[in-house]
Amino acid sequence: MARKKERAPAVRRRAGLDARAAIRLLVGFAAGLAFWFAFAAPYEKAVAAAAEALVRLFEHPAVTTLSASGGEILVDRSDFPPASPRPGLPADDLHFNFVLLATLFALGRRPLEPRRFGRFWLAALSLAVIHVIALVFQVEALYATRLGPWSEAHYGPLARNFWGAGFHFYQIAGRFAAPFALWWGFGRDAAEDAPGG
Secondary structure, three states: OHHHHHHHHHHHHHHHHHHHHHHHHHHHHHHHHHHHHHHHHHHHHHHHHHHHHHHHHOOOOOOEEEEEEOOEEEEEEOOOOOOOOOOEEEOHHHHOHHHHHHHHHHOOOOOOOHHHHHHHHHHHHHHHHHHHHHHHHHHHHHHHHOOOHHHHHHOOHHHHHHHHHHHHHHHHHHHHHHHHHHHHHHOHHHHHHOOOO
8 A cells, every 4th residue: 555655646747747748749839830820921932942043053044933922832934935834832731840840849848948949940940951952852843744745855764753752752751750850860858858758
């Protein structure tokens, strides 16, 4: 009986930690979602500009223009016929994983402690680089696989497979794996402080 009484406070403390972690998780999700909604439009413009610069580095002549509008990245080329439609790529699919990153970082104790908060922003900056690279792959995959005879004339089988596989990898696995990998790399202390860590 004495042993049972001694163990009860420890169990209650453990349950309390779990409840606090769940609250931090919910607050982190809400804060990440609010930040994402508030800054999505300017962020999409910045990502589009950076991806455009990268795409144009490898074009001779440089013809691609990327612009963000209404939750889409619009793809234009100066050699497209004037009357042809300009493809639009869904921007949310590219960067919604910021919310997952914020949620994961909120899981650890004291997520707003300066050192940990700084690590979160380093991870977010790394995620932004991933978003730019993912958009480059998406644009190149569009060029390589979705423009019919033009794609076949300008992209060989190897290039079509490379750009298409890279884009599909990000869509299926990379956009979910990236926040977890960055949390693991930059948020190690937060992970160790979390319940069960």
